[in-house]
Amino acid sequence: MxxxxxxxxxxxxxxxxxxxxxxxxxxxxxxxxxxxxxxxxxxxxxxxxxxxxxxxxxxxxxxxxxxxxxxxxxxxxxxxxxxxxxxxxxxxxxxxxxxxxxxxxxxxxxxxxxxxxxxxxxxxxxxxxxxxxxxxxxxxxxxxxxxxxxxxxxxxLLDRDEPLRIGPADPVWPARQAIEDDPAADRDLAELARMCGLSRFHFLRAFRAATGLPPHAFRIQKRLQAARRMVLAGLPLSEAAAAAGFADQAHFTRHFVRAHGHTPGLLARLARGSGKRPL
Structure with a gap:
């Protein structure tokens, strides 16, 4: 190869x-x-x-x-x-x-x-x-x-004395789950805060404390992950960008490069050239 x-x-x-x-x-x-x-x-x-x-x-x-x-x-x-x-x-x-x-x-x-x-x-x-x-x-x-x-x-890489688990252990879990389930959805701050029963101010503070990111940045990461899976499955870049909620392919590429250091086009060529779907 x-x-x-x-x-x-x-x-x-x-x-x-x-x-x-x-x-x-x-x-x-x-x-x-x-x-x-x-x-x-x-x-x-x-x-x-x-x-x-x-x-x-x-x-x-x-x-x-x-x-x-x-x-x-x-x-x-x-x-x-x-x-x-x-x-x-x-x-x-x-x-x-x-x-x-x-x-x-x-x-x-x-x-x-x-x-x-x-x-x-x-x-x-x-x-x-x-x-x-x-x-x-x-x-x-x-x-x-x-x-x-x-x-x-x-x-x-396991800590036998302190098993850590991924799960709903924070007050903003409903909003996190909603974004992960449908990252392309254009939910506003008020809607996400209502899901968690919090004011917008307290929701923002709790969300950043729980995830390390504000809600809009967290959604961008989930959109990138969704688009990445679609590209690896063979979907054209423009279609993957649109389906994941990006404004256009350039918007997708800009964020992808910031996170991964290479373009989604390289990922697409990798998926096509390998003869198999790696993810």
Whole structure:
């Protein structure tokens, strides 16, 4: 399979590859780009290969350096900025929840459990994740090896003493769920606040405290995630943008680049060229 790279500047590159595992895409990036606060609807497990970065995470501000394992959960608000003068280099596997379901089960926890460590400076964990990435790219994939390495990678990232679960644990859950169910809907602040039985002022404060984002930014992230799924399923970019609630394709592309570092066109070419639907 031919790799496709998008080069924004001479020092920046982002490569995305389909893998042997349905529901998993590998992204290799070397960049000085600072990413704005955003979320994904998938898990991410990766390794910083060079340089360093500082980022917000579900557990506060974290610093990741070369050799550290990094992870994120669906819906986790995060950003990222390089530390120092040069770029940082990371390689990340993005996996939809179904792709990790067996790995969670293999560790005796439910699929709603969160990965607990946004940064993990553990050599054995790094070796496991790098081995998993390599196994996913083998021309003749070894399913047994991939399954085993996934279970091991998840095991490193679980906090056995503090199982965290994704669920309706905040007062703005009805509004969050409404946006997630139909991100293209054009609901106003008053309507969302009424769903939660709160004034608009208290709703805004509670929503930001619960999600890390104001409602309009949260909706943009959910629209991006919906459009991304449609693009991977083969829908043309303009149609995916409209169906997800964006004003037009340019509006979609602008927000997508801010969150992912590459255009949705690259994602579309990846889906077409892989011969299979990775997500």
């Amino acid at each position: 031919t790799d496709e790279a998008l080069r924004w500047r001479a020092s920046d590159r982002v490569e995305a590859r389909a893998t042997a595992l349905r529901g998993a895409i590998l992204v290799d990036a070397c960049s000085r780009r600072s990413f704005s606060r955003h979320t994904h609807d998938v898990f991410g497990i990766g390794v910083v290969l060079g340089g360093a970065q500082e980022s917000a995470s579900g557990r506060g501000l974290v610093r990741a350096e070369a050799g550290h394992v990094i992870s994120l959960n669906p819906g986790e608000v995060h950003d990222g900025a390089p530390l120092g003068d040069g770029p940082r280099h990371w390689r990340m596997i993005f996996l939809d929840p179904e792709a990790l379901a067996q790995a969670f089960a293999g560790n005796g926890v439910s699929a709603g459990t969160e990965l607990a460590f946004p940064v993990l400076p553990r050599p054995l964990a790094r070796h496991t994740v790098l081995s998993l990435q390599q196994a996913l790219l083998e021309p003749v994939p070894d399913t047994l090896a991939i399954d085993g390495l996934l279970v091991e990678a998840v095991a490193h």
